[in-house]
Amino acid sequence: MSTIMILIVIPFVLASLFPCFQAQTLPSRFANQGQWQLLHPSIGISPMHMQLLHNDKVIMFDRTDFGHSYLPLSNGRCRMDPFDIALKLDCSAHSALYDVATNTLRPLMIQTDTWCSSGAVLPNGTLIQTGGYNDGERNIRMFTPCFDETCDWVEFPRLLSQRRWYATNQILPDARVIVVGGRRQFNYEFLPKTANPNSYPSSVPLNFLQRTSDTSENNLYPFVHLLPDGNLFIFANTKSVLFDYKLNSVIKEFPPIPGEDPRNYPSSGSSVLLPLDENLVPLQAEVVVCGGAPRGSFESALRGSFMQALASCGRLRLTHPNPNWVMENMPMPRAMGDMLLLPNGDVVIINGVGAGTAGWEHGREPVLTPLIFRPSETVNRFSIMAPASRPRLYHSSAVLLKDGRVLVGGSNPHVFYNFTGVEYPTDLSLEAFSPPYLAPEFNPVRPTIRYVTNNNVLGFRTFCYVTFSVSDFGSASDVSIRILAPSFTTHSFGQNQRMVVLKLRGVTYLGGEAYYATVVGPSTAEIAPPGYYILFVVHKGVPSSGWWVQVM
Template sequence: MIKLILYIYFPFSGQLKTDTWCSSGGLLVDGNLISTGGFQGGANTVRYLDMCPTCNWREYPSALSAPRWYSTQAQLADGRMIVIGGRAAPSFEYIPQEGKSNAKPFFFDFLKQTTDPDENNLYPFVFLSPDKNVFVFANNRSVLLNPDTNTVVKEFPVLPGGHRNYPASGMAVLLPLEAVVDAEVLVCGGSAHIDSYTLASKDMFYEALQDCGRLQITKPRPNWRRELMPTARIMGDMLLLPTGAVLMINGAIRGASGWGFAREPNLTPVLFDYKAVDKSHLFKELNPTTIPRMYHSTSVVLPDNRVLVAGSNTNNGYIYDAMFPTELRVEKFSPPYFDPSRADKKPKIVDGGCPKELKYGQEFTVKVELNENKVSTKNFQVTMYVPAFTTHGVAMNQRLIKLFVKDSVKVGEGRYDVTCNAPPSTAVAPEGYFLLSVVYYKLRLPSAAVWVQLKN
């Protein structure tokens, strides 16, 4: 179900001086925003915005040593932020201390090797691996980068089928992390054609890829496993829901990223259950929208576990009489766990019933209201979600951790104390703010989330 929102009001009057077009970003340990790169005069900029209605931007236009336009930013296990790639920038660097500037970047031959005449390796997919290394995917190849030695320590097999990064824009997630389970990356969509961008500029629109690749990146010798989506998709978003399911939304069926370079909007969201044993249940198509969400669209998971969907501008400027007009309407998408017939079975975290701060490995209790008389411990799941900086199909820093649930005790009519353990290390979950939800796993129903801060 999709609900249309007429407007959103932001009580903020700060004004940027540098260009953030096609930039990157994420949240710091204290929950404040840090943004990097952008267009022209903004390409070498690092920006900070604190959490208050009257706070203004702090901008450092020469903080980065290389221009970062279409680059990806990610948080590391030690709290540092790495920024990788960008147009004409086959390199990476770490965001310096506020007010400081980097002297030079680290050359990254992998990005030079993966570029082609249409580029197809911008906005690389970047995930922190539980072994503290950084997984980087560009075009159709991927490596593990050691951020302590700044060297590639592993190269993975090529993902067959085509090209997966901007402008042949596929989508990717690190699947939910669980104890004693290998970390797995999912990459979907993109284009089979190396020249999809060039030919789209000449009004030839190739059909996008319909397949996905799954790779267990912590295995000694992993290989890609192929899955097939219900429909082809390019320029889509992939989001991790609190139940552990993956939502695929937005994008098109033909063409490439760029102004006017795509056709046939993909209006139908898809739910991917990566744990389904029966392959016929891996993908489920959901109710479609009526609003095309093409180039420059975005989406993000909200604390109530709905999904905010916005944007779509395939034009150079605000144009309203084009084939796909500049889109100013905003929607909220309600995943299947908002089915009204099951609303009375959704768990609720009691006000003040969860610690606001957690330490690594800490045992803690969440107080839950659930309209069920008897619920076994195995039917309680607790998840912690890192909110993403989402742009151009890349959900930077997105991460979902399934906590170990030790016990659950019924303490009253429809009231339970659920005891679990915080994540074990910063490699599994870097320090910062998370959205914590309790899931009634029998019916895949999550509570609304509460904010918690994980600190050493």
């Protein structure tokens, strides 16, 4: 057996024999640059899609036509699919449920192809997952979290009105999900469907997507954010609009992002809606778009020439009477990076490449160092973190966990699983990045949540009391209470991630190291759509571990 094969086989064998494989920590200056941990050398699949669920398990999946995965289905199950491109009979899993607390995995059965699909979590905690490729392109799948080993995917064939491949989902204030775009789909539709098939709404044209399409289709996975006024911010290619989905009307066209370089797939920049702070009057809404690949990168990569990725970030304050992009540069260029909101309001930018673009074999120069972007700072907003040891290129993903770590997995820039004879082999490992705020030296100022009133239900405009303890308390001005909706992350965009800083009415001392904060639930469903959120207490910039609450 060759040395390369031994290096590949050993991690898989370790993962098979020791499902609770102990994390290996890489040395770093933790408090300044964070820290990496290897959680599993192989989970058997290369997750291009991830979603944290409210039972603290992460559902992840790749695509069914990669061929055999390295995670067998349980109980002798096999998937039979006469339409599958790779295998008609497949006894391996292409989806897994990762238990954060125990660092273990359970294989799940997914029937049709989920390649480049989209998702959102409904108010009851069910993940509704849409589209994909081939026989999965018009299917809906649902996964309802459970606290035993019984839950699995349930699939509903051909309920989508159009093929949804590279579409984006956004949860709405009325608990529906809007599914926007997809490859050659210049339209949108709503979910869930009603029980009466005759009342299924057809798709609604969205001319903005057609206007922003080009030969490279740089408006796939459009960046969609729900704004506090109930309208949608939609960014595609280089342009963006304020869109009223109820009236199917563009309210406002924003200026193109400077530089005229595309930011959506396959250029694959990323975007976040910065935290909505209910303590500010009037409420501000600001979007950030970072990275991507210059115009022509995809065609250039097809010829074997890999253009340098973009280093620029643009900020657009959407609530300003005359919004204009404010540009700045990251310390290094990056395409296919994931932007995730952190509990303290900072943004981590992680994964990706410094040259090339998304697509099979089209990325080069992996960027191993995450960045922390601090939008509230006036200078030195970017900090370079400790480098990872594993490249995370095309089809990698990342999600924030309740304990404040960032879970990272995936990377498969090949048509099938490929571990040999390629520059960047398929990666089946799972890692966690711990941002600097988790360093032990911050423990004295780190709060610990003890109790949330109202049975962990956060009502609109209702008072809530959050009891917490901290050993080295500063003052009430050092405290903020935030809720965060976890993202459905795929292809460099965290769909539906959202943070709201709750209105703080005061902090009361209870004795010893105990305090309680009086906060007010979100003002409207437009600010915080109904559903499960992670509540964090942040003290002196250091967050607690999170606490699940349900906004309703």
